[in-house]
Amino acid sequence: MNYDIVAIGSATQDVFFSADAFRVVGGEQFPTGKGICLPFGSKVKVRKIVFASGGGGTNAAVTFSRQRYRTACVSVIGSDANGSAILDELRREGVDGKYMQVRHDDITAYSAILVGDDGERTILSYTGEGARWDAERVPWENLSAKWLYVNSLGGSIEMLERVVSFAQKTGAHLATNPGPGELVLGLEKLAPLWKSFDIVGMNQEEAATLTGLPYNDADAIFTKLDAAIGGICVMTQGSRGVAVSDGVARYAASIPAGAVVERTGAGDAFHSGFLAEFIRSGSIEKSIQFGTANATAVVMQYGAKAGILKAGDIGPWPLVTVTRTQL
Numbered sequence: 613m614n615y616d617i618v619a620i621g622s623a624t625q626d627v628f629f630s631a632d633a634f635r636v637v638g639g640e641q642f643p644t645g646k647g648i649c650l651p652f653g654s655k656v657k658v659r660k661i662v663f664a665s666g667g668g669g670t671n672a673a674v675t676f677s678r679q680r681y682r683t684a685c686v687s688v689i690g691s692d693a694n695g696s697a698i699l700d701e702l703r704r705e706g707v708d709g710k711y712m713q714v715r716h717d718d719i720t721a722y723s724a725i726l727v728g729d730d731g732e733r734t735i736l737s738y739t740g741e742g743a744r745w746d747a748e749r750v751p752w753e754n755l756s757a758k759w760l761y762v763n764s765l766g767g768s769i770e771m772l773e774r775v776v777s778f779a780q781k782t783g784a785h786l787a788t789n790p791g792p793g794e795l796v797l798g799l800e801k802l803a804p805l806w807k808s809f810d811i812v813g814m815n816q817e818e819a820a821t822l823t824g825l826p827y828n829d830a831d832a833i834f835t836k837l838d839a840a841i842g843g844i845c846v847m848t849q850g851s852r853g854v855a856v857s858d859g860v861a862r863y864a865a866s867i868p869a870g871a872v873v874e875r876t877g878a879g880d881a882f883h884s885g886f887l888a889e890f891i892r893s894g895s896i897e898k899s900i901q902f903g904t905a906n907a908t909a910v911v912m913q914y915g916a917k918a919g920i921l922k923a924g925d926i927g928p929w930p931l932v933t934v935t936r937t938q939l
Contacts, residue, residue: 621669621763664915668763764791877916
């Protein structure tokens with residue numbers, strides 16, 4: 613089949629917990645300055661528990677399929693019940709899962725997610741089979757796709773290089789929201805590969821770390837990333853919104869106010885929604901609007917997929933206003 617998009621990235625089984633006993637405490641020992649505290653040696657009563665699949669690869673694939681793109685997903689799962697459940701869900705969502713790699717060394721990646729009352733969360737993540745990518749197991753010669761969307765590859769530079777090589781040979785377009793394993797490779801290694809990408813997205817904290825520039829200096833960060841990326845740079849900014857650079861102009865939008873139930877999958881929803889609209893219209897402004905709408909819908913429910921928008925569904929909120937500044 614000739615796919616519109618092949619999503620390549622992680623697949624996980626997630627379980628969400630909320631509890632009255634969760635306490636947010638401040639402390640310099642925490643990277644974010646805050647931590648979740650639980651009573652040591654006690655049994656904690658859980659208020660709510662939700663099981664859902666996650667992972668940037670499968671989350672993005674569901675966005676694309678719900679937007680009526682012919683979609684396949686390439687990821688790594690275990691030969692266990694959770695892996696089978698992920699495959700079944702992809703089938704129900706209309707995503708072709710025949711290129712999923714099933715391994716027998718470990719279990720499917722698993723996350724326990726502790727959710728605070730404000731929707732913020734702490735994720736206990738076990739990578740499992742998700743770190744065991746094998747580029748040779750992908751039948752590249754049988755793949756035909758207009759776009760490849762790359763999410764977390766567990767730091768496999770070999771897999772990333774094969775994706776770029778495939779796109780260069782076939783003329784496929786490339787977009788990525790890289791995972792921590794890829795970002796830790798550093799800009800020097802990533803830049804030669806990113807020159808082939810139409811869209812590269814990450815959050816501002818990741819971008820600042822990658823470029824070695826101050827977090828608050830968005831202009832300097834964009835200038836450095838524009839030089840490293842062949843196409844558009846998308847930078848999410850948490851509660852402040854999103855900024856985008858195409859090397860000619862900068863675009864910005866804030867996030868609409870709304871109830872937040874749980875934030876897992878918001879980044880995946882934004883970046884995949886941005887790409888889905890960009891393929892459809894080619895408009896950065898509309899892509900920001902749809903990506904924001906998709907992310908807003910996701911954080912209003914538990915899990916990374918439940919709120920993902922379907923074709924024609926824009927949600928019960930107004931489209932954000934996008935400003936454009938010429939460079």
